[in-house]
Amino acid sequence: MSTDLVASLTTRTEAAFPRVVDDLVDLVRIPSVSAPAFDQAYVRASADAVAALLGELGLAVEILSVPGGAPAVVAHHDAGDEAPHVVLYAHHDVQPPGEGWTSPPFEPRRDGERLYGRGAADDKAGVMAHVGALRVLREEYGDDLPVSVTVFVEGEEEIGSPTFGAFLAAHGHRVAGDVIVVADSANWKVGTPALTTSLRGLVDLTVRLDVLDHAVHSGMFGGPVLDALTLTARLVATLHDDDGSVAVAGLVHGSAAELDYPEEMYREEAGVLDGVVLAGRGTIQDRLWAQPAIALIGLDAPSVEHASNTIRHTATAKISMRLAPGQDPLAAQEALVAHLEANAPFGAHLTITPGERGSAFLAPSDSPAMTLARSAFAAAWGTEPVDVGMGGSIPFIADLLELAPQAEILITGVEDPDSRAHSTDESVDLHELQRAVLAEVLLLASLRP
Structure with a gap:
């Protein structure tokens, strides 16, 4: 790509970026929480x-869904048979x-170069990286975009x-391409x-533990039988060794690439x-990207405020395991099921009840894209840029590869370690978002044959 073209695209990106921020603010104001509650x-x-x-x-836009599913946005521009087809993925839910x-999480707040709000980073910034890049390319090329583009924004x-899976079975022909850019990851740090060249997989399940057929008075019956919550705690404790390493037998343990x-x-x-001691063995990146991890992410229990002197007869926990x-x-x-069954206390x-199940991902580091x-x-x-793994999971990538096994998948993102995705005070660094828009502009322009 010529120096003049890079300079032109950079200038156009700078000029277009204030509107990108305004539109991101508008998107963050919409509390698009996809959880059923x-x-x-x-x-x-x-x-x-x-x-x-x-x-x-000017893209041809559809809002599509399948029974029981959330609305997804699919938009397309056809640049002709000779142009490569690029799919740009993000999600709007x-x-x-949280507390x-x-x-307020849905009233965006700007503090310096950070924009705060739920979804400001994950993943409405990813949506706007795609929108901003296409705006710049429209300015530069008009209707003659360098690639055919499908924007796929899941809900x-x-x-x-x-x-x-059902969505791909019904509409997969609309979202298959030669290169798939997934804007739902993070950068190493600001600047x-x-x-992202590897992702851990995921399984989760709920386990209900019963010890009595009804709750009983803890003074009259306590002692010979332990309550269900205490036994659940004992069961969950068996999932890790004394140093915090996962104790479930038969799981894959790998090593991550060297990185400081x-x-x-x-x-x-x-x-x-x-004073908190870190768990597990190996380097930090080994433990984050290449080894299994287990967390208790939910527990049905009375609140302290509503506690009574009662022996709980049943308890339900949700366990999440990264792969x-x-x-x-x-x-x-x-x-995991075999371990829990073998260690049921007393x-x-x-x-x-099995829950979600998703595959890990490992990308080639030297593909043309x-x-x-x-x-x-x-x-x-x-x-x-540096190559990193990601401790989180994006299970649908395996589905995309099954749909288009020849596709090259690039996992990018606009988050940084201070973004706090999924946590309180989620934010995006706007300088990083502008760079992400420019990087996508330059990538799409360079794909022109």
């Missing part, structure tokens, strides 16, 4: 807003807001994309871009309290 009318309103942004660019925000990623990731950096980014690349999700789920009765992406990121940030 929340009003799904807002998810539809969010899809409508994204469709309007893409329609303004968000996590529940403890310093400002249920934050609940595990439960109808994604240093990253390309000191413990102090992790502790600061994660907000680990002084190393190379791990078969079904085999991992079966190993003969408690277990009822295990990856090489172009490295150049685009280096030009946008002024520094070379």
Whole structure:
């Protein structure tokens, strides 16, 4: 790509960016929480807003769904048979807001170069990275875009994309391409871009533990039988060794690529309290990207405020397990179930209900699209990108690869370690978002044959 073209695209990106921020603010104001307990009318309103942004660019836009699924936006521009076909993925649904925000989560607040609000980073900034890039390319090329483009903005990623398989079965021909850019990851740090080359997989399940056929008075009956919550705690404790390593037998454990990731950096980014000892073995990146991890993410129990002197007869817990690349999700789920059944304390009765199951991902680091992406990121940030793994999971990528096995998948993002996705005071660094827009502009322009 010529120096003059890079300069022109950079200038156009700078000029277009204030509107990108304004539109991001408008999207964040829509509380598009896809969890079933929340009003799904807002998810539809969010899809409508994204469709309007893409329609303004002259793309052919549809809002599609399958029975039981959330609305997804699919927009397309055809650049002809000779042009490569690029799919730009993001999602417009968000996590529940949670408690403890310093400002209302759906009233965006700008503080310096950070924009705060639920979805400001994950993943409405990803949506706007795509919209902003296409605006710049329209300015530069008019109707003669360098590539055919399909923008696919999903509406249920934050609940595990439960109808994604059905959606692809019904509409997969609309979202298959040669290169798929997934804007739902994070950069290494502010000022240093990253390309995500591995993702952990995921399985989760609920386990109900029963010890009595009804609750009883703790004074009259306490002692010979332990309550269900105490036994659940004992069961969950068997999932880790004394040093915090996962104790479930038969799981894949790998090693991550070498990268300077000191413990102090992790502790600061994660907000680990002084004196708390880190769990597991191996380097920080091994434990984050290439080894399994288990967390108790939900527990049905009386609140302290509503506690009574009663022996609980039943308890239900939700357990989430991240999987190393190379791990078969079904085999991992079966190993977890076998461990729980073998360790049921004091003969408690277990009822295990499998939940979500998603595959890990490992990308080649030297594909043609990856090489172009490295150049685009280096030009946008002024520094070379690093390859990173991601402790989180994006299970639908396996479905996309099954649909289009020849496709090159690039996992990018606009988040940074301070973005706090899924947590309180989620935010995006606007300088990073502008660089992400420019990087995508340069990538798409460089794909022109």
